[in-house]
Amino acid sequence: xxxxxxxxxxxxxxxxxxxxxxxxxxxxxxxxxxxxxxxxxxxxxxxxxxxxxxxxxxxxxxxxxxxxxxxxxxxxxxxxxxxxxxxxxxxxxxxxxxxxxxxxxxxxxxxxxxxxxxxxxxxxxxxxxxxxxxxxxxxxxxxxxxxxxxxxxxxxxxxxxxxxxxxxxxxxxxxxxxxxxxxxxxxxxxxxxxxxxxxxxxxxxxxxxxxxxxxxxxxxxxxxxxxxxxxxxxxxxxxxxxxxxxxxxxxxxxxxxxxxxxxxxxxxxxxxxxxxxxxxxxxxxxxxxxxxxxxx
Amino acid sequence: xxxxxxxxxxxxxxxxxxxxxxxxxxxxxxxxxxxxxxxxxxxxxxxxxxxxxxxxxxxxxxxxxxxxxxxxxxxxxxxxxxxxxxxxxxxxxxxxxxxxxxxxxxxxxxxxxxxxxxxxxxxxxxxxxxxxxxxxxxxxxxxxxxxxxxxxxxxxxxxxxxxxxxxxxxxxxxxxxxxxxxxxxxxxxxxxxxxxxxxxxxxxxxxxxxxxxxxxxxxxxxxxxxxxxxxxxxxxxxxxxxxxxxxxxxxxxxxxxxxxxxxxxxxxxxxxxxxxxxxxxxxxxxxxx
Numbered sequence: 001x002x003x004x005x006x007x008x009x010x011x012x013x014x015x016x017x018x019x020x021x022x023x024x025x026x027x028x029x030x031x032x033x034x035x036x037x038x039x040x041x042x043x044x045x046x047x048x049x050x051x052x053x054x055x056x057x058x059x060x061x062x063x064x065x066x067x068x069x070x071x072x073x074x075x076x077x078x079x080x081x082x083x084x085x086x087x088x089x090x091x092x093x094x095x096x097x098x099x100x101x102x103x104x105x106x107x108x109x110x111x112x113x114x115x116x117x118x119x120x121x122x123x124x125x126x127x128x129x130x131x132x133x134x135x136x137x138x139x140x141x142x143x144x145x146x147x148x149x150x151x152x153x154x155x156x157x158x159x160x161x162x163x164x165x166x167x168x169x170x171x172x173x174x175x176x177x178x179x180x181x182x183x184x185x186x187x188x189x190x191x192x193x194x195x196x197x198x199x200x201x202x203x204x205x206x207x208x209x210x211x212x213x214x215x216x217x218x219x220x221x222x223x224x225x226x227x228x229x230x231x232x233x234x235x236x237x238x239x240x241x242x243x244x245x246x247x248x249x250x251x252x253x254x255x256x257x258x259x260x261x262x263x264x265x266x267x268x269x270x271x272x273x274x275x276x277x278x279x280x281x282x283x284x285x286x287x288x289x290x291x292x293x294x295x296x
Numbered sequence: 297x298x299x300x301x302x303x304x305x306x307x308x309x310x311x312x313x314x315x316x317x318x319x320x321x322x323x324x325x326x327x328x329x330x331x332x333x334x335x336x337x338x339x340x341x342x343x344x345x346x347x348x349x350x351x352x353x354x355x356x357x358x359x360x361x362x363x364x365x366x367x368x369x370x371x372x373x374x375x376x377x378x379x380x381x382x383x384x385x386x387x388x389x390x391x392x393x394x395x396x397x398x399x400x401x402x403x404x405x406x407x408x409x410x411x412x413x414x415x416x417x418x419x420x421x422x423x424x425x426x427x428x429x430x431x432x433x434x435x436x437x438x439x440x441x442x443x444x445x446x447x448x449x450x451x452x453x454x455x456x457x458x459x460x461x462x463x464x465x466x467x468x469x470x471x472x473x474x475x476x477x478x479x480x481x482x483x484x485x486x487x488x489x490x491x492x493x494x495x496x497x498x499x500x501x502x503x504x505x506x507x508x509x510x511x512x513x514x515x516x517x518x519x520x521x522x523x524x525x526x527x528x529x530x531x532x533x534x535x536x537x538x539x540x541x542x543x544x545x546x547x548x549x550x551x552x553x554x555x556x557x558x559x560x561x562x563x564x565x566x567x568x569x570x571x572x573x574x575x576x577x578x579x580x581x582x583x584x585x
Binding site: 038073074075091092093094096098100122124127152153174176177204206207233235236256258259274276277278279280281282288289 | 326327342343359361363365380382384385386387409411434435437439457458460462485487489515517519538540542564566582584585
């Protein structure tokens with residue numbers, strides 16, 4: 001009897017084990033929503049009742065186009081994103097990405113068709129003097145939406161260097177105490193026709209020791225960078241806004257640009273245009289945007 | 297017996313390693329948590345938060361962050377280095393001062409960057425106490441805070457080079473809501489956006505410079521602010537003292553915005569200035585660009 005009982009038990013547990021593996025594997029591969037929490041564990045499956053602990057394992061477990069949801073306030077580690085994905089921190093919770101030295105906070109290197117959204121994160125780095133330290137870097141993506149985030153203490157807060165076309169939306173976000181707040185660039189040569197389109201609304205860009213917003217189309221007339229700033233405050237930066245090269249346009253609408261060493265800086269025939277409804281005062285230089293565009 | 301033989305070395309090792317871990321956490325933590333259920337003897341990690349702001353400040357690395365986990369009072373705070381205090385939306389971190397105490401005093405170095413987010417700072421209007429007093433810093437960024445019932449709400453004196461208030465409420469103060477008062481040799485620039493200055497007994501915002509000892513300068517810009525129920529909504533006194541208002545609503549104060557002694561209060565001519573008892577005109581204007 002005893003051997004039989006044992007073998008029955010063994011069979012049962014084997015069957016259970018197989019069932020578990022069969023059940024767990026598809027769930028991990030297909031989950032469209034993965035939860036993370038301070039009390040989570042990366043060995044968990046990321047369900048609401050068994051959250052993971054860190055962003056990267058959550059990213060690796062979630063289906064493309066899915067979502068990572070933060071359940072409570074804690075640090076969740078750096079994150080490399082390689083697919084369509086939304087990271088959502090509900091209002092009432094802060095999800096921290098804290099890195100040190102010259103490490104990067106979030107790097108997005110996905111496909112040109114991928115859509116990424118980041119909401120409610122606090123991304124903080126090892127200090128503006130650490131060359132290469134980037135808060136949120138976009139290498140390749142179709143679109144990136146950054147909402148309700150705070151990015152601070154990096155060499156570059158939000159960095160987009162594109163050799164293909166990308167749309168970036170920044171809303172209700174604070175970028176501060178970096179060397180460059182937003183660095184928005186296109187590269188590529190010949191007839192690449194890369195277009196980077198960035199909209200920054202209701203955001204504050206403050207106390208960056210270099211540029212608050214810097215846009216550069218890379219001295220190639222086939223590429224373009226098109227930035228619109230609306231209802232933003234830019235203060236205490238070395239230079240609030242910079243634009244380089246003729247196919248680089250920054251439009252400024254209903255913004256307050258004060259207390260910078262230079263308000264608006266144009267290099268190599270870049271363009272900065274004002275809708276003539278901004279407060280641009282108390283900057284030591286560049287205390288006006290001479291070129292206007294009309295309301296329609 | 298077997299268990300004992302196993303557990304004694306384990307305990308010994310744990311006893312040796314634990315203090316080492318705790319010690320390094322104290323010296324290096326870039327993030328310290330506080331909670332209503334915390335204890336100041338804890339190391340301030342997510343699982344073992346501290347209870348009060350001052351011990352958290354003293355434990356966090358320069359440039360680091362104090363994070364509030366749940367709604368509670370966390371005591372008054374003196375800041376002497378770069379630090380960020382972050383209260384997530386949905387949580388209120390209270391600093392409640394008693395007697396003549398100020399709430400938060402920032403007395404760091406001229407290179408330090410301080411930010412405060414999501415605090416409610418409340419006190420008793422006594423002497424010249426302040427809810428938040430900025431003595432020395434490079435930049436101070438105050439977001440989503442409420443400051444109330446001090447003699448002065450937010451005082452910039454001598455001041456940070458750059459002070460930014462966003463989405464803050466300063467109300468019910470015995471004298472001044474926002475007090476910009478650089479001393480001799482100080483040049484301060486203050487930016488307020490989306491703020492409310494309400495029910496302060498004498499001034500919503502007072503900026504005044506000195507002319508002695510080489511003088512001082514103050515430069516204040518208000519964007520999309522609501523200033524109501526004060527005796528004086530905005531005043532600027534003495535030379536090199538400029539206050540600008542854009543897209544603000546300034547109603548139901550006793551007086552109109554005022555400037556004297558060479559100070560300036562300038563409107564971008566896009567403000568609502570109505571229902572103030574003793575006048576509804578700005579001393580000057582400036583242009584949109």
